[in-house]
Amino acid sequence: MKHYQIAVLAYPHSLLSAVYGFAETFELATEACTEIGLEVRITTHILYEADLLNKQATQQPYHAVLLPPSLEKASYSEKNASINDFLIAQHRQGAMLCSACAGAFFLAYTGITDKRLMTTHWALEGLFKEHFPKQAMDTSKILINQGDVISAGGMMSWVDLAMELVQALMNVNIVRQLGKTLVVDTGKREQRYYQQFQPNFDHGDAAILAVQHHLQGHFAELQRTESMAALAKLTPRTFLRRFSKCTGFNPNEYLQRLRIQAACDKLEETTQPFESIALEVGYEDVGSCRKAFQKIMGLTPSAFRQRFVSSITAN
Structure with a gap:
């Protein structure tokens, strides 16, 4: 025994x-x-x-x-x-x-x-x-x-x-x-x-915070490093270093996380097909969005919707 x-x-x-x-x-x-x-x-x-x-x-x-x-x-x-x-x-x-x-x-x-x-x-x-x-x-x-x-x-x-x-x-x-x-x-x-992207806004760097606030409302638009650096009033090199230090991501990774989180929200809250969601959150290529979604969330968009919204038919 x-x-x-x-x-x-x-x-x-x-x-x-x-x-x-x-x-x-x-x-x-x-x-x-x-x-x-x-x-x-x-x-x-x-x-x-x-x-x-x-x-x-x-x-x-x-x-x-x-x-x-x-x-x-x-x-x-x-x-x-x-x-x-x-x-x-x-x-x-x-x-x-x-x-x-x-x-x-x-x-x-x-x-x-x-x-x-x-x-x-x-x-x-x-x-x-x-x-x-x-x-x-x-x-x-x-x-x-x-x-x-x-x-x-x-x-x-x-x-x-x-x-x-x-x-x-x-x-x-x-x-x-x-x-x-x-x-x-x-x-x-x-x-x-089950993870949700929750950006860190409590780092005390006002220049980076201004860029983060801008991205919250414009993540579906094309964002270039030079324009974000200009918004922060920093050189591109300094901007990249400080952005990564404050957020834990480089700007492209951060933008991708914002977009995929928005896609998750739309999959849960609407019956829109993923193809239209991908375009709406800023991806020109639906395949690229699907690939990024699965890499970050560990599920395909249809499996994600099926898991969390059983009353909605997955697309």
Whole structure:
């Protein structure tokens, strides 16, 4: 009989639906194993911050330690010493460290993830990079399993994380059974399907901000580097350097993101065929727009519309 001990850290302002959702998912998985005679069990321990001061709780070795999402920035924007020490100690004893959404911040504070690729909620990417500029990130992914470190992306990605652990500790058949019981999709998906382009306007560079505001209203028009530099009252070379520093993109990439986001909005809000949407958002060649759309969103335009607007017939 294999019996796994999993700790879920219910840190201040953590998402309780995820905290208890982890425990209930693992309980259902254990029941499913019992029904088919698979000798694997999972016991979940919900640990609060006060528990981390208890030597007995902290010294017990866990197979995995889970960090759920949070709705409160203050809960993860600074290192928590007791959580940090606990995570490092558990990892030294062989525990897998796992995060969902904002839980990634706690893992990154430990330094253990420095050479691991991680993900977090796409909307937290900017803040995460401010805190951990050298951390390798890919927020297009819902889940990244690095063996001893597993990170999951969006607010509800705790479900993906729970299923990943069930598959790792039990087997894929139990995951399929759970999917049917809970009525959740256990197929592979990516976070970029849900990602929205949110430009950074809070960088303090007035010259670049003026160009960004111009592009918001004129992204469908031809934009040349020289004209944007002139609008910013900078030389082209200085403009390119400062624009990339402030936005994280060169002007062409930034413009492409604006256009593809506009295309996403129109696919969701209208019944227009993609051909007319492509022209409307600034692409002369529909094929180029389709290619850029799939590269950025990870879905074809028709698959995107079908996924998010089930009441509209895809074009």
